[in-house]
Amino acid sequence: MATEALPAPEPIEVPAAKAIARMVRRIGARQLIGTILVMSVALLFARYSWSLPLGVDAEHALYDVRLLMTSQRIPQDPRIVMVVYTDETLEATARRSPLDRGLLAKALTNLDKLGAKAIGIDILIDEPQPEDDQLVAAFRGMKTPVHLAFAGNATNGVFVQPWQEDFMRKFQASLKPGNVWPTSIRVEADPDGVMRSWPTRPPGLPPLLSNAMAKHDKRFEDYHGSLLYRLPQRADRPVFSKLPIDLFALPEAAEMLRSQIQGRYVLMGGDISDVDQFDTPATRLSKEGESGTTTGLEIHATMLAQQLDNRIPRRILPTALWGAALLVVVAAAMAGFTELSAARNAVVIVGSLALLIATPLILQRAGFDTQRLPMFGWLGGWVLAFIASSAAGRAVSSDERRFAQSALGKYLPPDVAKQILRDPDKLALHGEQREIFAMFTDLEGFTQLSSQIAPAMVAQLLNRYLDLLSDVVLEHGGTLDKFVGDAVIAFWGAPISRPDDADRAVKASMAMYAAGERFRREAPAGVPPIGRTRVGLHMGVAIVGNFGGEGRIQYTALGDSMNAASRLESANKKLHTTLLVSGDVVARSTLKCFRPMGRITVRGRSETPMAIYEALPDCDLEQAAALTDILARFDAGDASAISSLETLISQNPKDLALVNLLERLQRLGPGGSYALD
Template structure:
């Protein structure tokens, strides 16, 4: 269709076009389309619960969160005091963490005017310094909170015996100033921290809630954590000092201004210990210590920042709109540029809306942004396929096929009865011929491009003429390779003979071509041919405006592998036993049994030798039967025969293979 025709054709209203599709598409396709659309709606709503797709959703959420997160100066309200790897080296204690240094640090911090102290260290087993630490806790005037957990809520890190010790220790230190706090952190299935944890009732308040005594609605807040990125790479969001500085009075005195009026969080900053992945890793490339995650939640609480929730009804509405947009786009009969604008606009919506919502303070975790795209695509594909199936495309397709890939008699039949060239796939038994011109790719790099085009077109014309002369259907050209088949769209009783004669004639055409090349062109290799018979799905495949009548299936692959096998077997035309038995010709000689590359089932192969006598072909057939029966003397007989026919490379190769095979076996081409 020309551009003028496209612009001038009448365009049906969308409602009428949809009604026509429903009316003409047929019940089976309509049911399939409806199922696909329903799947699209499901994915557009519940993609966060679908494996693999949920991974994409989480990644998109992390990107949205980080790109809409403002860069922050260092927060003056929070100080992180940490055990570091240097602390472990200095104290020569790794697990449990040294409690004397903690006790000394607590006494120093208590004198410095901290607003509150929270300790993300679980005291769950005895050490020699326990009483020293108990005395420090009991002397605290500053509100202080020590980590508490249970075996039921934290099975990975604590067992029942450790829980009993922890409860007893908490009871010893409990005063009006010292209380327990929960330090549980919740991760998504991919191990990334994205939201506030759901705290079991048996646990005390979460660290951020405990130190602030929050009563501002955060008790039931379980949505996204407001992570912040530093404004400058060398100045993190939270100041962090090693606990060693506070363990001795001399250095602790220098840190007073760093502590006064701040929330002090104490915990570990140790390699491979208490490290978590957060959305920030997609930008920073680093994991985050648990103590810092608590600090982010604490400042979020102090700033009273709660991400909004998207109503469930709203999620359903958008999912339905997205799928409807895909279906309506497929139904649209507008010009290409208008459809292009529709696609760009919808794509912008899918991308921009989630970012806008996150930027406006809505928690887009569980927003199915990627699911929208999949739902749209499924609806577009399902409805588009139904639209393309409607209408009488057969005759126009048959007309465009005339003289291109169908022989004249078949084309004439199709013109009389277009239904013979159905616009769908059907299972057929066909003869497939696959050819390749040896060394042409290498040759194309050695001669000018104009010469390559001239030679290739002449070569393909010669082989195409052979296919059409013998009544075959040209499937496709793949570079210098020609793929053709017999038995579809119309089958004939002598398709096997036609295909076999065409295979040999294509080889001969290739020989004629290579002997008649322009001066200065390097030698051209032989044309190798593979012939096979088998089942295939034959029909019209492709998108609207670019339909190709082709065959798909194992028979096509087998023919291609037979063609490729010519090279290692020093042959030119190879046919499978299935094709030979149906060819009606007696000019075949057997070349043994091989296992084609990528296959496990052996194939008996044959080569056409029209010039050989019936006795010569029968002798070779009988010899291979004797070999299969265990008669190894056959190898010597054939070796003698090959030595008297030095130009018969295929026979010599057969002898070589028999030397390397067991009787009744198969030679594996690997």
């Protein structure tokens, strides 16, 4: 059986892709290249700000702040105690450099009896002293594991000369066999002099002091990530307790401190004001008057505590940093390219920057090492990308905005058109139910007039007339719906509603009548007399929206309220009025320029009578009040009301609307309603 080949499917066009392609064309080659270059710079800055001269300083400061904000606060670490040489010790021993080794030997001998877990000594024995034999004897007699400082010339050439290294090696070799092992006391500061990381371990050095004292966690042997400092809960109780070494010179005094030593790690070294002092994130940001530096011994104590706590922060992979940088730039580009109102734009900017600031803090608190996380790079990259994309977005939208505002301005008030451009959702494509004030107008006798003059003159007159009435609608905040011949259809209350829409609509109807009268007076010579402008205005519910589809703008209103306004306009001819408004409009308006014209019933709309009023630009309030009273008396069955109306007509014999009202009342009786076809 033969089969018929199916036609190839048409390619599917993706609206987003089409929009992007259109935007690229509108940007222009030069603008596009510039935008791409700035975006590339933003991406690189968001990724590599830690490697830039100015960026690294900002990154260091931001890291220090979030490290301190997330640091643990503890009462005091009960596992570690520092036994230190102080400035007072140096004064008492009259020895500054090298430190008194006799005092060290006595303290070690007495500490050995107090049950410490291990002793770490951050003091270099790098040159001969008279007390060396006493110190060697103390070391050889130690039952407590002792880790003695060592530093090499290759890794610390500024402070350790070859001869000093040679002396240290020989001295420590003389302690064997025994319970003393060499240990590295290496620390490394960042280029700005702040201690933020564990040191690297160059080959040829013994284990790091903290690694040697806490041997249970091998992961720290090669760790050189961030130092996790802790903060004291109370200013008078530091994280690590410090005891002067002088207290341990005598056995009796040392025994009194057994509870301070037993079961703890003991670190011995200097706490001297001008020796072995370092900056840390805490001291760098300390307030004036607080301690400005931290001793190297306390740095080692911090590393030891971190190892005892098994606190190795999770590493953020380079691929994740690249992904984050790209996400930051893309998000900024989307935010900058999207047209938003000033308020929404401010929310986007503030929200985005707040998220960029909060994310590193959240990650740090969650246990990630954020020292190399480019927070400043994210902020700078976001700002660069946002500025570049905003400039490109303005280039794309400037022409479109001018065209759209011009188009919208032809049937919407300028302020409404601006709101629609800022928030297009307000001009809904779908229909929505709104309460509106609908207006229909008509130029009396224009159809007959148009057959009596040349077509060019008809076009000239009609355009002039519609321009006048359109301007009135827009000046009073109305929305132009459409033109039907010489008729203008407009409404208030959509797409933007205002509290005074009723007053605006009524004032516009009177202004349109006045514009029509001016148009009649200014008609060119030879044009037959032009009739009056008649207006019908009603308030009711309608369905409003863009019913023309995606391809064209046709914002219009549909429903019974529009029909009622049209019937009111046509009723003017039969009732000899010019500006008829419904009672619903009068009830909503704060104006007083209305006189009652009875009731009407529109066939095919509703059997319920509609109270109608005539809006008069130069309304006689006394006459309007008198007429209101007459109609109320008439409906109440007062026979004298007709006489009162006749008297009112005699005072205004040319008012055909009153004459027509009298005829209707006499024919219909109290409570009657005039039926419109």
